[in-house]
Amino acid sequence: MSLDLVPIWTVILALSVFMYVLLDGFDLGLGILFPFAPDDRARDAMMASIAPVWDGNETWLVMGGLGMLTAFPVAFAIIFPALYFPVLAMLLGLVFRGVAFEFRASASAGRRHWWDRAFFWGSLAATFAQGCVLGKFVLGFELNGRQYAGSTWDWLHPFVLAVGVGLVFGYVLLGATWLVMKTEGELQRWARAKARLASFGVLAFIVLVSVWTPFLHQHIAARWFSWPNMLFFSPVPLITALLALWLWRALARGGDVAPFIASMGLFMLCYLGLAISLFPYVVPHTLTLWDAATAPEGQAFLLIGTMFLIPVIFTYTGWSYWVFRGKVRAGAGYH
Amino acid sequence: MDPVLLSRIQFAFLIAFHFLLPAFTIGLASYIAVLEGMFLWTRRPAYLRLSAFWVRIFAVSFGMGVVSGIVMPFQMGTNWSRYSELTAAVVGPLMGYEALMAFFLEAAFLGVLLFGRKLVPPWVHFASAIIVAAGTLFSAFWILAANSWMQTPAGFEVVDGRFVPVDWLQVIFNPSFPYRLAHTVVAVYLTTAFTVIGVAAWYLRHARHAEESRTMVTMGVLLATVLLPLQLVIGDLHGVNTLEHQPQKLAAIEGIWEGGPGQPAILFALPDERLEKNHAEIGIPKLASLYLTHSWDGHVKGLKDFPKEERPPAVLPFFAFRLMVGMWLLMVFITAWAWMVRRRGYDSRAFLYASMACIPTGYVAVTAGWTTTEVGRQPWVVYGHLRTADSVSPNLTGADVLISLVLYVVVYAVIFGAGLYYLMRLVQRGLPEDLPEARPDGRPARPLSAAQDA
Numbered sequence: 001m002s003l004d005l006v007p008i009w010t011v012i013l014a015l016s017v018f019m020y021v022l023l024d025g026f027d028l029g030l031g032i033l034f035p036f037a038p039d040d041r042a043r044d045a046m047m048a049s050i051a052p053v054w055d056g057n058e059t060w061l062v063m064g065g066l067g068m069l070t071a072f073p074v075a076f077a078i079i080f081p082a083l084y085f086p087v088l089a090m091l092l093g094l095v096f097r098g099v100a101f102e103f104r105a106s107a108s109a110g111r112r113h114w115w116d117r118a119f120f121w122g123s124l125a126a127t128f129a130q131g132c133v134l135g136k137f138v139l140g141f142e143l144n145g146r147q148y149a150g151s152t153w154d155w156l157h158p159f160v161l162a163v164g165v166g167l168v169f170g171y172v173l174l175g176a177t178w179l180v181m182k183t184e185g186e187l188q189r190w191a192r193a194k195a196r197l198a199s200f201g202v203l204a205f206i207v208l209v210s211v212w213t214p215f216l217h218q219h220i221a222a223r224w225f226s227w228p229n230m231l232f233f234s235p236v237p238l239i240t241a242l243l244a245l246w247l248w249r250a251l252a253r254g255g256d257v258a259p260f261i262a263s264m265g266l267f268m269l270c271y272l273g274l275a276i277s278l279f280p281y282v283v284p285h286t287l288t289l290w291d292a293a294t295a296p297e298g299q300a301f302l303l304i305g306t307m308f309l310i311p312v313i314f315t316y317t318g319w320s321y322w323v324f325r326g327k328v329r330a331g332a333g334y335h
Numbered sequence: 336m337d338p339v340l341l342s343r344i345q346f347a348f349l350i351a352f353h354f355l356l357p358a359f360t361i362g363l364a365s366y367i368a369v370l371e372g373m374f375l376w377t378r379r380p381a382y383l384r385l386s387a388f389w390v391r392i393f394a395v396s397f398g399m400g401v402v403s404g405i406v407m408p409f410q411m412g413t414n415w416s417r418y419s420e421l422t423a424a425v426v427g428p429l430m431g432y433e434a435l436m437a438f439f440l441e442a443a444f445l446g447v448l449l450f451g452r453k454l455v456p457p458w459v460h461f462a463s464a465i466i467v468a469a470g471t472l473f474s475a476f477w478i479l480a481a482n483s484w485m486q487t488p489a490g491f492e493v494v495d496g497r498f499v500p501v502d503w504l505q506v507i508f509n510p511s512f513p514y515r516l517a518h519t520v521v522a523v524y525l526t527t528a529f530t531v532i533g534v535a536a537w538y539l540r541h542a543r544h545a546e547e548s549r550t551m552v553t554m555g556v557l558l559a560t561v562l563l564p565l566q567l568v569i570g571d572l573h574g575v576n577t578l579e580h581q582p583q584k585l586a587a588i589e590g591i592w593e594g595g596p597g598q599p600a601i602l603f604a605l606p607d608e609r610l611e612k613n614h615a616e617i618g619i620p621k622l623a624s625l626y627l628t629h630s631w632d633g634h635v636k637g638l639k640d641f642p643k644e645e646r647p648p649a650v651l652p653f654f655a656f657r658l659m660v661g662m663w664l665l666m667v668f669i670t671a672w673a674w675m676v677r678r679r680g681y682d683s684r685a686f687l688y689a690s691m692a693c694i695p696t697g698y699v700a701v702t703a704g705w706t707t708t709e710v711g712r713q714p715w716v717v718y719g720h721l722r723t724a725d726s727v728s729p730n731l732t733g734a735d736v737l738i739s740l741v742l743y744v745v746v747y748a749v750i751f752g753a754g755l756y757y758l759m760r761l762v763q764r765g766l767p768e769d770l771p772e773a774r775p776d777g778r779p780a781r782p783l784s785a786a787q788d789a
Contacts, residue, residue, distance in 0.1 A: 052446030055401055059438045065408050066434050069419055070427030077420035080412025081728035087413050088739050091406045092746050098402035099750055102395040106757040148416075148728075152735045295499040298424030302431045309435040313443075320443040323454050 005299045006289050009071035010282075012306055016067050018271055020060035022174070022264055027054045029175025031097050031123025032168060033194055034116060042187045043116065049182040049328040051101055056317055058094065070302050074146050074292035075282040082141050083133050084152040090129035096122030124168065131167030135160035138278065139216060140285040146292075159212055166205030170267065173198040177259040180251075184327050188256075195259055196251050203244055206270060210237070213277055217285055220277045233276055240269045336733030339724050342414040345740045347709070349406055351702055352747050356400030358701045361475060361520070362527025363393050364468035366554075367448075371464045375457060380770055381547045386464075388766045389531075392758060394449050397441075399754050403747075414736065418716055418726035425491055425498045425506055429481040437474035441467055472520070479519055483512035485717050486708065487580045493720065510580050514573040515708075521566045522704065526697025528555040528562070529666060532673070533694035534762055536687040544766050545680075552681050552690075556673040563667055570663075571626060577711075578627050578635065581718060583645060584711030586638045587652040589623050590616070594637035598623040603657075606649040611639055647713045655706040662700035669693050 027050050037043045050057075069076045080087060100119035107115055132155055139159055142150035176195035180188055214221035224233060243265045250258035280288045293299070367389050374382035408430060411419045419426075447455060447463040455463070490505025491498045500506050535551035538544045578585045586594070590601040592611050599618030606613050624633040638646050669690055676683040716723045 052450045055398075055445060056439060056442035058401070058405060059434060059442050062405060062408060062438060063431075063434045065412065066427060066431045069408070069411070069423050070431050073420045073423030073427065076412055076423065077416035077728075080409065080419075081414075081416045081730050084413050084728075084731065084735055084739070087409055088742065091409055092742060094405055095402040095746060095750060098405075099398055099754065102398045103753055103757055106395060106760060148730050150730065152730060152732070294427070295424040295494070295497065297500045298428050301500065301503050302428035305428075305432055305435055309439075313435070313439045317439065317443045320446050323447055323451055 003296075005296055005303060006071070006293050008303065009067070009293070009299055010289050012303075012310075013064065013067045013071060014271075014275070015310075016060055016064040018268070020057070020064055021271070022267060023057035023060060024054070025171045025267065026050070026174040026178040026260075027057050028097070028123045028127045029171035029173065029198075030178060031119050031175070032127060032172050033175050033179070033191075034123070035120045036194070038186060038190055040112075042190070045183060045187060045328050046179065047101065047104065047119075049179065052324045053321060054098075054101065056320070058098070067306075071294060071299055072282050072289065072292040073294045074287060078141055078143065078146075078148045078283050078287075079133075079137065082148045082150060082152070083136055083155055086129040086132040086136070086155055090126045090133070093122040093124070093126030093129060097126065098122075127168050127171045128164040131164030132160050134167065134274075135163030137284060138163070138213060138274070141283055143283070143286050146287070159216065162205070162212070163209060166202070166209055169198050169201030169205055170270075173202050173263050174260075174267070177247075177263045181257050181260045182328050192251055192254075192259075195263075196248070199244070199247055199251070199263075202266065206240065206266075210273065219285070223277060236269060236273050236276065240266065240273075243269065336737060338731040338733050338736045339727045341733055341736035341740055342727050342731070343723065345414065345736060345743060346410055347706075348740070348747075349403070349410060349743060351705070352751060353400065353403040353407060354701065354705060355698055356396050356403065357471070357475070358523045358526045358698060359530060360393060360396050360400055361471040362524040363389060363396070363530075364464075364471045365524070366527055366531065367393060368461075368464040368468040369554075371461045375461055381550055383770055384766045385547050385551065387770075390449060392761055395754060395758055395761065397445065399750065401442075402750075406743075413739075414728055414731065415716075415726050416728040418721065421496055421721060421726075422485075422498045422717060425484060425488075425500050426481050428500075429477050429484070429507070433474055433477035433481075437470045437477065440473070441470035444470070475520055475523075476516065479516050480507045480509075480512055483515045484509050486515070486712055487511040487576075488717050488720060498717070498720070511573070511576055514569065514576045517569045518566070518573050518704075519701075521562050521569060522697070522701050525559060525562050525566065525666060526701060528558045529669070529690075529697050530694055531555045532559075532669070533691050536681070536690035537762065538765070539681060540684070540687045540691070547766055549680055552673060553677075556670055556677075559666060559670045560674075563663065563670060566663065575627060581711065582636045583638065583641045584647055584652065584708070585627070586636055586640070587647045587649050587711055588656045588707060589627075589635070590649070590653045591623070591635060591637040592639050594635060594640040596624065596632045596634045597621045598627070598633075598635045600626070604653070606653050608649050644714065647711045652707045652711040655703040655710070659700045659703040659707065662696040662703070665693055665696050666700075669696075 030046055030050060034043060034046060037046060065076075068079075096118040100115040100122065104112055104115035104119065135157070136155040139155075139157060141148055142154065173195060176191045176198055179191035180195060183191060214224060223229060243262050247259055247262035247266070250262055278284050280290070282289045282292045367386055370382050370386035370389065373379070374386065444463040444466040447460065448467050451463065452460055484506055487510040488498075489509040490502040490507075491500050493499070531551050532555035535548040535555070538548040539552075574585065574588075577588070586592075587606075589598065590604050590606050590613055591598055592606075592613065597620070599620045600622035601613065601616055601618040604613035604616040604618075621631045624635055625631055627633060627635055638649060672686050672689065673681065676686045681687065712718055714722055714724065716726045
């Protein structure tokens with residue numbers, strides 16, 4: 001038995017999912033804010049701010065899915081059938097919002113609002129469904145050996161739905177702070193106000209989920225509240241609180257970039273908290289990362305390419321963000 | 336209701352509709368790169384106007400391809416979890432490479448291709464067009480490697496029911512892969528060519544964009560003139576490869592029940608699975624043996640040489656294959672006609688109408704070809720090793736899959752209906768009046784600030 005590739009695959013998978021949540025998070029959040037925007041010019045500017053990048057952002061979802069398939073196929077084969085309907089809702093939501101970019105630009109003025117709605121409802125459905133996927137993941141899966149033994153409706157649970165709503169607030173916060181960064185004038189002031197509103201929701205749900213999670217499983221409570229873990233992990237809630245304060249101050253003082261960075265920081269801390277709660281499980285509470293890993297031959301082959309290509313991807317994706325840097329203005333042209 | 340059958344219908348439905356878009360955009364990406372390059376080289380404005388026009392069409396089609404494509408890998412998780420778990424070590428990395436080498440690349444440079452003309456120097460914009468085109472081809476490479484491995488698996492061993500890769504070169508370059516890749520890429524290039532020819536014919540018929548439209552027809556016809564004979568050769572080689580590695584599929588395609596020497600090429604028949612024979616058969620004696628084995632008396636196996644539980648359905652591959660070949664014949668016909676009316680600037684009403692009517696030929700051909708090869712692989716999902724019936728997610732009920740199937744059909748009807756409508760509107764709107772401006776000397780202070788065309 002050669003090198004253990006599970007830790008590095010864990011990092012790659014965690015990175016892919018996190019990249020997806022951050023990047024498509026602001027895309028989807030912007031979609032949820034869409035119908036509430038002051039006017040059509042504002043909506044045009046909102047869309048123009050993400051039109052060149054949304055496709056790349058969503059690619060991280062595919063990467064995360066395929067990374068899981070390759071490295072942890074047992075988990076892939078349990079989680080996706082169990083989440084059949086949330087995944088269906090997510091995919092259909094992504095279909096509607098994805099085509100809305102081009103269809104909206106092609107539609108006649110009278111029909112444009114159809115695709116505004118498709119963009120909103122698609123973004124909302126995809127976000128809520130992703131929250132449900134996360135919630136069910138934390139809740140755990142009923143197994144028989146290494147196969148899923150529950151039904152396709154087991155995800156219907158108050159905790160799962162709560163996480164779904166929480167993620168809606170989270171993505172809205174990312175979307176609003178992205179807009180604060182990318183816009184100016186009235187639209188920016190509007191985005192700032194929405195970011196502030198969303199931040200209260202986010203904080204409320206962070207507290208709710210953080211309190212609820214330890215009650216779900218004994219070992220999560222033990223992980224956090226045993227000594228000396230309590231000491232080691234105490235910075236997580238502390239830094240979260242500091243980031244929230246920074247976010248509010250930046251929103252109040254008129255910072256352009258700081259609110260977006262603070263929001264991303266909040267997401268990172270939540271992600272870290274989740275990892276602390278769930279490690280080393282990839283099918284929470286039953287199968288560890290090592291239990292669900294695939295044959296090392298498959299992992300190794302993709303790993304070579306991944307190690308080489310991920311830095312290349314970061315480089316050219318960063319370059320494309322650089323090309324479209326700066327503020328986008330209302331009335332910005334499409335193509 | 337049977338979750339296996341419903342899941343198969345769902346997968347077939349989703350992949351068929353998804354594939355219509357790459358079937359167009361792979362060729363279109365290359366075409367746009369050629370147009371951009373031709374403009375930089377010749378400075379002829381027609382090329383730039385054409386590129387700006389097709390980029391707009393590309394944006395709509397590619398967006399639909401992306402969203403319907405994201406659905407696909409998740410099907411493997413939701414509906415085919417047994418297949419995913421058992422084949423992950425082989426199929427996962429192949430699809431992973433598709434994401435790493437193709438999807439990210441296409442996405443990043445597509446943004447620059449669509450929105451960056453004013454923001455980057457012309458050569459960077461041209462390079463972006465080439466990179467997007469290359470990305471679409473990388474994507475075809477990896478996904479067809481995965482598909483071909485399912486057709487003609489190689490380079491693996493089975494450990495506790497799981498497929499474990501042993502030799503990656505054999506996995507990727509499995510026996511049917513080179514033929515399938517060449518066959519598919521040529522097919523999608525032809526699909527784009529006949530779409531471009533048909534759109535140009537519509538403009539010529541309505542006396543619009545005459546100069547650009549003649550350029551489009553000429554470019555399309557030149558490509559078709561090279562690729563159509565090439566496709567015949569590749570198709571023949573692919574068939575011989577299938578005879579060697581998937582003889583039951585080939586027997587179904589040819590409509591051969593009784594194996595033996597000197598098989599006829601069956602032009603038409605009504606295969607009957609129950610009686611294990613053909614009705615109303617019209618064939619050319621010994622011809623199939625000739626093109627399959629390159630000998631008049633070559634021996635070809637028939638469906639009855641295989642136990643019933645290892646035979647593919649006889650009807651669908653038989654007719655789908657003939658439909659595909661029929662589309663090829665229509666393309667040959669249009670191409671020959673184009674050469675005849677070329678001197679007149681393609682000014683022939685009948686030719687223009689025929690060209691418009693033949694826009695669907697490529698899409699019908701790739702869908703029919705895909706149906707032939709995928710149905711012909713049944714009852715296996717990994718040929719000879721893993722049955723489709725053993726691949727479905729065990730917890731799914733028929734009702735679950737029925738709900739999702741109905742929702743997918745409804746959503747795709749809306750999305751593809753609207754997409755087709757908007758694509759036709761874009762064609763109707765025509766080529767841009769003004770030449771798209773390249774980046775002025777100084778970089779504009781505000782990206783996307785000056786509207787190009789609303």
